[in-house]
Amino acid sequence: MIRDFVYFKAGTVKETLDLLDKYKDDYKIICGGQSLLILMRQGLVAPANLIDIKKVTELSYIEFDLKTGLKIGAATTHRDIEKSEIIKKHYPILVYMEENIASNQTRNWGTIGGNLCHGDPTGDPGPVFIALNALVKIADKKKERNLLLEDFFVDYFETALQDGELLLEIQIPIIAPLTAVAYEKFNIIQNDQGIVSAAVSITLTKDGDSCKDARIVLGGAASKPLRIKEAEQILMGKKLTDSLLKKAGEKASELADPVSDIHASETYRRYLAEVLTKRMVKKAWEQALTYMKR
Amino acid sequence: MEKQLLRITVNHQYHELYIEPKRLLVEVLRNELELTGTKRACSTGACCACSVILNGMAVKSCSVLAMQADECEVLTVESLAENGELTPLQKAFLDFGAFQCGFCTSGMLMSATAFLRETPKPTVDQIREALHGNLCRCTGYNSIIRAVKAVADGKYKGSSQ
């Protein structure tokens, strides 16, 4: 049973920030409610005040600029991202990611900001956005701040958002030349939350001979999306070989910090971390090589 | 808790209701408006049996606060047949035996109706993708997919989908 609350529908960002400030002591934001209502129904979350931002149209947009990259408003639905021509052209990995999130029904109403703020370590957008070097823009009534998305996630279902703060926007820089991004989640039922996932970005040197830059991020392998910098280091300056892939995969498995639960044991998750890291490094690398030939 | 005003158009009819803000859309449809064609099954957002069309999109009515549908248009399964005339999709469901116990049917119909409006000429794979969230515990999936495909292929004439 959902506990009673006082309901406020915000119309603008300013109105939202005023409401958040006023009810700082006991509120919850609702956007699509796809995650929140489940928790409220279970009585795990029972706010005195519920502040609805679903109709804050200012927060629903997808903008792209060749200099500054992509900006997505926090209240943009999954479905709008999936269907965006701009995103399809410049960040196709995001379309692929979206098509594999939940059902049409959830994606029609659920939003990208809600997904990130829910802080589920098995969520798909977290690892992919971090591999793309995303920033988030956050505001409270007094100020705005930017944060790297990798610093936004703190723990299971916990983010860096402070009381009174609202996520406004996700910013993704332009993808560097000779860079490809690959993502895969492993799950038993298609479009379910992943058990473990890996997002990898590989940038090749001009001659295409070796790796100039890499980002490796795991989902479902720790209390938050986990960047494995040591595995990235292993790839830098190297040529693609099976033994290199193996080393990077083993490092990811070693540094992952998963738990055992009904979906998989810790050991199995570590195994998945290795396999998916190897596969995604290879996939991104080979994809980046095809950009050489253009 | 103080009730709040909800202005909602359901199946082309405008309503003004006073409801507790914690009410879910499915509760208002079934309990206030007595439109019991929409079924509530899992109540955890996992089965899509309660799917309705909200401003043109399929959503799960168990996972939307009714207040979020303020000033919105909702279509439920009751909107499909007009003057006793079934829609092509409903006819196809009958012809293909696309239900067994029937509990998932209204959700299937609403999801498929929204989908065919978005994607009038889908492939079988696209139909499967679009309906994969709608669970049928009798596992009558193949006949459901066949029914939707038959409509998409234009095998049923008549009123719009």
Ligand SMILES: Cc1cc2nc3c(=O)[nH]c(=O)nc-3n(C[C@H](O)[C@H](O)[C@H](O)COP(=O)(O)OP(=O)(O)OC[C@H]3O[C@@H](n4cnc5c(N)ncnc54)[C@H](O)[C@@H]3O)c2cc1C
């Ligand atoms: C059946 C099902 C399957 C799913 N499968 C997947 C999957 O495969 N992969 C995946 O990644 N996700 C999956 N999800 C999660 C889904 O993506 C999220 O539920 C959805 O994106 C949340 O968005 P929302 O707008 O509904 O958020 P809400 O439920 O409204 O909010 C979620 C949280 O974020 C907070 N919040 C929302 N917006 C803001 C904001 N702008 N600023 C600050 N705080 C905010 C809320 O207070 C709340 O704590 C699934 C969900 C369901 C129900």
